[in-house]
Amino acid sequence: MILCPSERIAEMVGAGHWSNRTLWDMFIANVERMPEDEAVVDPPNLAAIADMAPRRLSWRLLFAEVERLAALLHRAGLRRDDIVVVQLPNCSAQVATYLACHRLGVVISPLPAVYREHEVSHALQVCNASTVITAARISKHGHAAMMAALPDVKQLLAFGVELPAAAVSLEAQDVSAEEYAAMRVQAAAIGLSANDVVTICWTSGTESRPKGVPRSSNEWYWQSKGTVDAAGMAPGKRFLNPFPLVNMGGLSGGFVGWLLKGMTLILHHPFDLMVFLQQLREERVDYTLAPPTILTRLLQQEALLEGIDFKRLSRIGSGSAPLSPWMIDTYRQRYGVEIQNYFGSNEGAGLCGSEADIPDSHERATLFPRPGAPDRGPWVTGINNLVRTRLVAVGDEREITEPGEVGELRIAGPTVFSGYYAAGPELNARAFDEQGYFRTGDLFEIASTRQHLRFVGRLKDLVVRGGMKISAEEVEGLLATHADIQEVAIVGVPHAELGEVLCACVAPKPGSSLTLESLATFLREEKKVAPFKLPERLMVLDSLPRNPVGKVLKRELRQMFREPQA
Incomplete structure (x- = not known):
């Protein structure tokens, strides 16, 4: 399923931004390069979350699990361009399911574990999907039973125990040699490209019904590379990911970035502060992510940070709200930790405030690099050089070039998606301006430095008094x-x-x-x-x-x- 216009593909390939390297190619490269290295680690409390025993899988063992699941999905009749709704907690089974779908060219539509019938039905109808992959339960909710009762669900595949009669277990099914062979023949024949859609994630729905955001391997690549490059990630590094692998926050660094760099992915979900801290102490973590409120709370209760190896954990990513300069300064002075400030969206808006580009903590708390700023050489973090931005006055489309005036951020480049899924031409036409820039709906202003942007708020959050x-x-x-x-x-x-x-x-x-x-x-x-x-x-x-x-x-x-x- 290629939804990106051929003209844009040619432009991105011609500029050297896009290639034909799929997420599957990245996975296989890691399997071949370091088969016995640890690839993925389950949350230690996974049994309590979803009745699944926690596992630690090497790249070789993960590959075997992916092949098994791909054969089962092939047996279930799933083929290229089918869309499957997946609702699972962060775990190795979820990671293996994503890769198994991608192996067959099946598009993944991941949903937050807290979605219920209303949201799930909307996703199924928009995607015209009839197959769901979930768990018997996630926390205290019976997800498999909920899915079995939805009229739009025609095929239910599930992990866990005590499944409803309508569900097919993905846990312990035998797969014959013939079924493996048939799956591999099918996978080899589909000719999957890096422009084929891999995922359809969902906007937050803060103001309206969620919209589906399709993304290809190429569209994921640069968004993820910006995240992990800023964090100094490299093969063999250990990344603790507490964000759900369902949208930009979790998928960018936590799934795609893991594949890109060949790291160890340590999973956590749903967020539990004490389990999170246990993993930081026990798993030799090099990098993690956390909301600003959690990072501030930990500094206010510093006994919670005892036993964490901050010589390894030298960077922590954050974002989604303005950061506190005090918080950034305190982590640096007391622990030698640099806090990265990220701004992004499912549609592909992406800016990264790292210590390399914004060393001053007071600036990094509220400012982001301004791509294309005059009198500025290249930024250290590559993504800030790849995207193009405009700041446009609200109401009259006038481009803002001077500090102090608030306007909507518009963004273009290899990270940006090509349009909402099954949304109709009118909605997608409104999503982009006449110059092809995505209308982020986010309000920024040019800072007094002229080289930075300051986040102000959301366009829909303007109150006109x-x-x-x-x-x-x-x-x-x-x-x-x-x-x-x-x-x-x-x-x-x-x-x-x-x-x-x-x-x-x-x-x-x-x-x-x-x-x-x-x-x-x-x-x-x-x-x-x-x-x-x-x-x-x-x-x-x-x-x-x-x-x-x-x-x-x-x-x-x-x-x-x-x-x-x-």
Whole structure:
């Protein structure tokens, strides 16, 4: 299944960015180069998560498991360009399943383990898929039974025990020599290219229904290379991946980057801080990823970090929210660890703030390299030289070239996808501008250095109050430093005269009390915020509603304010 236009393929190949090296080619190269080296390590608590015994597989043993699963998938009638929905926790069975599908040219559509019937049915219908691969249970939920009850699921393949009658077990089936041979003949005949779609991942659905994002081996390559190059990864390095292998965060470095570099992939999922720390201590980890909140929490409870070999673990990746300069400085000064700051999306937007390109911790906390910045030589991290960016004023498509003005980031290059799957020409036309740049929906500004970009917020999170545009994420970032706030989200709510005003949706820390007046005083007097940015509504909640990958569902918060308020 090749969805990328031939003109773009020719452009990328001609520029030397794309090749015909598939993810399968990367896997085989590792199997042949280091067959007995450790390839993948399961979470130690996998039995409690999914009734599967944790394994440590060499590249040779992983290859054998991939071949077994590929033969079973071939037996089940799966062929090139079929789409299979896969819902598994991070584990060696999941990794082997992805590779087995890719071996046969079967497209993988991975779903977060926390998706339920509503989200799964949407993915099945968009992809026109009828086969699902899952586990009997993930944590306390019976996934196989849930899938068996969905009308769109015609074939259910599953790992684990106590499967429903409709499910075919992938655990302990014998495979005949004839079946292996038939699978290998089929795999050899399909002529899989690096432009064939490997995965269809899903956007977060924070504002609407999730959209399918197809990506080929070529589109994955540079996105992943940027991640692992910045981290100093190399063959034999040990990478602890706690992010689900279902979207850019986990797949880029945790799956594709692992194949690209020939590392040991140590898996973790769902996130459990104490298990994560146990793995950091016991698995000789060279690199890992963690959200900013977790990294800050660990510094506030430093006893948790005892026993970790920071001579090996010299870099940690983070992102998804502005980082704290204090946090970056403290890891560097106390432990010799450099924190990498990543920005990316499933569609292929990618920027990397590493210590090599942004040595100053205060700049690295909030800034990213600006590809194509004037009077700037090449960046150390290659991905920052490959992508092309534009900053465009909201509303009038005027290109921004001076510091201080907020605009939408547009991006193009070999990392960027070719369009949403089965989305129709109108949606895909809106996704790209007239110059072929992807409209990220992310707001940035050019920093005073002129060589960097500063993330401001999401385009859809602009609140327009009396004609004044306010970034919700900017105000959220300020309120997040309030001593009594545990979680906060800012949404625009209707107002009869001003159009919209800001509502602060807050989950306070236990024992704390918050008032609208106290928040306004904090922003006005401590943060020196302009008056028009002050919240004019307050909603106090126990916790904020989130989607399966942890993003706040602002549409649910807005639904509480459907009628204009004077």
